[in-house]
Amino acid sequence: MSTSRRGFLKGVLGTGAAGAAATALPGCAPDINPAPVTDVTASSAGTVDLLVSRYPDLEPVGGAITVRVPGEAVPLLVVHTKSEGGRDDFSTVSSICTHVACPLGFDGKDVVCPCHLSRFSPTDGAVLQRPATVGLRSFKTDYNPGTRVVSINLRAGEDNFPAAVNGQVTLPFSQFPDLRNNGGAVTGVPTGYGLRIFIFRQDDGTLSAVDSICTHQQCEVEFRAQEKDLFCPCHASTFTLQGEVTREPATLPLKRFTVSETPDAVIVNGVQ
Ligand code: FES
Ligand code: FES
CATH class of the missing domain: 2.102.10.10 (Rieske [2Fe-2S] iron-sulphur domain)
Structure with missing residues (x-):
């Protein structure tokens, strides 16, 4: 399931400007890695379901994985934010930094960019620390404690805006x-x-x-x-x-x- 972190950098950053930026700045890297990568598919309704027990990197609180979904422009960073009173919370944001597109990791509290230390909220993607000035996209994420499935809705919309019906x-x-x-x-x-x-x-x-x-x-x-x-x-x-x-x-x-x-x-x- 999981690919190596080296595989992630090659697969996600590729050889473009973002890859150049990441490789040009190794001395800036803090002690955090991009979250390991998993390839999954979405349902026809645009939902990604993850059975937590199949993803050891996601299972502990503070864990995170990067999810690549065919057809989606940007991979997703899924993080396990907390476990309190038997209730676990997970959240999902886009996994590419808005500064110069490094892949993101999670330090157990914030989403962190290893390249230049930008920080983002894991729950809504807001910028917590520059140099990034633009927040990450966030995705509606639910967890079912009975089935232990995290469900990410890639097609959720705004309540006061008309839905897309047959396109x-x-x-x-x-x-x-x-x-x-x-x-x-x-x-x-x-x-x-x-x-x-x-x-x-x-x-x-x-x-x-x-x-x-x-x-x-x-x-x-x-x-x-x-x-x-x-x-x-x-x-x-x-x-x-x-x-x-x-x-x-x-x-x-x-x-x-x-x-x-x-x-x-x-x-x-x-x-x-
Ligand atoms: S100009 Fe770089 S993402 Fe838009
Ligand atoms: S790429 Fe520069 S802070 Fe993320």
Whole structure:
């Protein structure tokens, strides 16, 4: 199941800029290693189930594993945060540091980057210590003490945003009036997709919709209303509202969705 840590660094970092950064800074490494790697598959509903007894690195409190899931852009760091009164807690965050993409470990309290010592909350991915300034993505994680299964939901969305149904997200004008107006913008995370999407009514009245995951190192981009663009807080790439790159280091466009409209709603297609 588990691969070696050397295998992790080779497999996850590869030979790109992140790998170069990691190998260029060995003297900075604290006494913590990236969590060992396991390859798993997700269910068709986007749930990863881990039987804790099969993962000795995860079993003790303070334990952690890195989980690679086919089709997911970034591996996951699953950590065993506590055990109190017979109740165990686990949580899951993205396992790649938002600074320059080193793989992350867990010291029993915080998620830690071995490269330059950034620290993150294991429960919500918030930055606790720089140089990283952007938090990690967190994933809904449940533990069943009866079956000893940790379930990670990769497709969880926001309660107040429409779900993706057969790859379609329908945004009624009654709920999202901004989409009637030129210059209008709406964002949210559809259940069933699990990633933030943006929908825009351009100044010329046309519609566009794009995914939020930056194509450089998978940070989440932000909408800047004043600049009318999408900005990646990790390394400052920018994109048009149609997803085209306007500033590197990203070189590939954001994932785009096709958009249509009826008299009552905007419909975003291909959200899967
Ligand atoms: S890569 Fe620099 S702190 Fe993580
Ligand atoms: S992740 Fe590097 S610019 Fe977006």
